[in-house]
Amino acid sequence: MMDSEEKRYETMAQVIERVKELAQSEETPEKEEVELLKSLFYKLHFQEREQKLKTYLDEGGDPEKYVIQADDSEEAFKSAMAVIREKRQKVFAEQEAEKQANLVKKQSIIEKIKTMVTSPEEANKSYQDFKDLQAQWKEIGQVPAENATEMWRSYQLYVEQFYDLLKLNSEAREYDFKKNLEAKTRLCELAEKLADEEDIISAFHQLQDLHQEYREVGPVAKDLREQVWTRFKAASTVINKRHQQHFEDIRAKEEENLTKKTALCEQAEELSKRECQNSAEWEEVTKLVLALQAEWKTIGFAPQKMNVKIFERFRVACDRFFQRKTQYFKEMKERFAANAEKKQALVDKAKELMDSTDWKQTAEKMMQLQKEWKEIGMVPKKVGDQLWQEFLGACNHFFEARNAANSGTRNAEKENLQKKKDIVVELERLAEEAGDDLQQRMRELIDKFNEVGHVPFKEKDKIYDDYHAALDKIHKVLNANSQRRRMDNFKQNIKAAAKRGEQAVDNERTRLQRRLEQMKGDLKTYENNLGFLSISSKKGNSLLDEMNRRVEKLKEEIELVKKQIKEID
Known part of the structure; x- marks a missing residue:
């Protein structure tokens, strides 16, 4: 029944229309319908409020400026509900007073029948009075619930006792028994048909009416x-x-809904505490929170005692997240403004x-301004683009003017670059020719290279590397020639030592072996020192190059001594 009732109301307007109708009606609204309307209204009210916020944010609205608008529909709902509540309280008071009066009336009828039962000899004479009392009993309405069962039992007891006392007028008694049997049989059939009723709530209420009617019907024959x-x-x-199982199913479903909603609360609470570092992360978490709210709307009611509490827990977690988001964007706007x-x-x-x-001093100042620009944080894109264009325009204006003024200097630097390239080509050709005057010609070209002025800054490192690469080739040729001459001289010296005797040769080998071990130790020291040099600075780079040249020279000396030792052997 509840599901079908919910489907009747898909909008707040429909709920409010029904509430106003109940408020204006002369009938007393049923408690179940009033509670259902109240739950549906606030469920739809919450959904509408969240949808308005989502639409506002999706359209690029500022969370800080969002204000929940006063809702006329809520005021209308509360006003109509107040009227309904007042009507129900008034009717309830009247019903209770009427039930108390009915209680007194029925107690009086029971006392009269009780008196008839104590006079067996008068039973037949007072039969008509007894029937009048039964008719009066049926006309009297309900009594308070706490007295109903006991009163009905007392009434039935004395009615049955009266019938048992009847000796005369048996035809009337049998006729009553027959009529009562027909009435109660009909009530039994109606109660049995209720098993086929799909709406179990309606079936239960119909059964209560049948019970009330059953109580009003007189007794049947004693054996039946x-x-x-x-x-x-x-x-x-x-x-x-069936009625009990229906509500057990509802309670089980409500407990399941409570479990689901508790899980959503825990997720919302976790998201409300998440630290977001930028706008993208805030928007990502916002989507997760909105997804939780959408899922919440698909879950039915929790148990009545927890329904409001669990909703408040979820709402507080969501509000906490959006408050933190609003504060973040407020602070971000302040940072943007400062930047x-x-x-x-x-x-x-x-x-x-x-x-x-x-040119020189201003260029340094301009580059410092550019460095400071990079260190400043973000600003809104539109403002940032405009500021950047102005800043870039001022910088470009200065550097273009400086470049125009220095164009002559750049031409000279280009000419110097070409001269140095030509010298590098000559050095490379010297390395390939390897003539006898190689060292003398190399020194002349070195002096010539050093006399050439500055080259363009961007080309400085490359021409420097090419220059030293050419020199390294020449040094390798010179070293090879030197080692060859030294080896030839060494062979002559060994032959002379051999003529002096075996001892002289052994002494020379021992000397070479000691020198070899010493050079190996020096090589290890150089290689360890290389690891401590920083190539990030200009000074470190120069020292590194010098150290590498020493290492290579030492390796060549080691190889030469090894060859000398091998020659002796």
């Missing part, structure tokens, strides 16, 4: 009383069990310097 009551009670048990102010100051300084002709 237990049989009829057992049949009616069996039909009632079927409906009562924009700093960049504007740099733009102003660059514009002041852009027409200066003090």
Whole structure:
């Protein structure tokens, strides 16, 4: 029944329309319908509020400026519900007063029948009075629930006792028994048919009406009383069990919903604490929170005692996240404003310097401004693009003017570069020719290279590397020639030593072996020192080159001594 009722109301307008209708109606609204309408309204109200916020953010709205608008529909709903609540309280009070009056009336009827039962000899004479009392009993309405069962039992007890006392007028008694049996049999059949009723809530309420009617019907023949009551009670048990199972299923579903909603609360609480470092991360987590809210809407009610509490827990977690997000973007806007102010100051300084002709000093200042620009944080793209164009324009204006003024210097540097390239080519040709005057010609070209002036800054390192590469080739040729001459001299010396005797040769070998071990130790020391040199600085790079040249020379000496030892052997 609840599911079908929910489907009737898909919008808040429909819920409010029904609430107003109940408020204006003369009928007393049912408690179940009022509670359902109340739950549905706030469920739809929450969904609408979240959708408005999502739409606002999707359209690029500023979270800081978002304000929850006053909702006229909520005021209308509360106003109508107040009227309904007042009506129900008034009707409830009237019903309770009427039930108390009915209680007194029925107690009076029971006392009268009780008096008839104590006078067996008068039973037949007072039969008509007894029937009048039964008719009055049926006309009287409900009594308080706490008195209903006990009163009905007392009434049935004394009615049955009165019938048992009847000796005369048996035809009337048998006629009553027959009519009562027909009425109770009909009630049994109606109760049994309720088992086929799809709406179990409606079936349960119909059964209560049948029970009330069953109580009002008089007794049947004594030998059929237990049989009829057992049949009616069996039909009632079927409906009562279905009714009980229905609410157990609802409670189980509500507990399942509570578990699901608790899990969503835990996820929302975790997201509300997540540290986001930039706008992209905040938007990513926002999507996760909105997804949780969308999933929440698909889950039904939790148990009544927890339904409001679990919703408040979820709402607080979501609100906490959006409050932190709002604060983040507020602080980000403040940072952006401060950064924009700093960049504007740099733009102003660059514009002041852009027409200066003090090329060197102003260029250093301009480069310092560019360095400071890079260190300043982000600003909004539109503002940032505009500031950058102004800043870049001022810088370009200065450097273009400087370049125009220094064009002559650059031409000279290009000529120097070509001269040095020509010298490098000559050095490479010397290495290939390897003539006898190789060293003398190399020194002349070195002096010539050093006399050439500056080259373009971007080409400086490359021409330097090419120059030293050519020199290294010549040094290798010179070293090879030197080692060859030294080896030839060594062979002559060994032959002379051999003529002096075996001892002289051994002494020379021992001397060479000691020298070899010493050079190996020096080589190891040089190689260890290479690891401590930093090639990031100009000084470190020069020292590294010198150390590498010493290492290579030492390796060549080691190889030469090894050959000398081998020659002796």
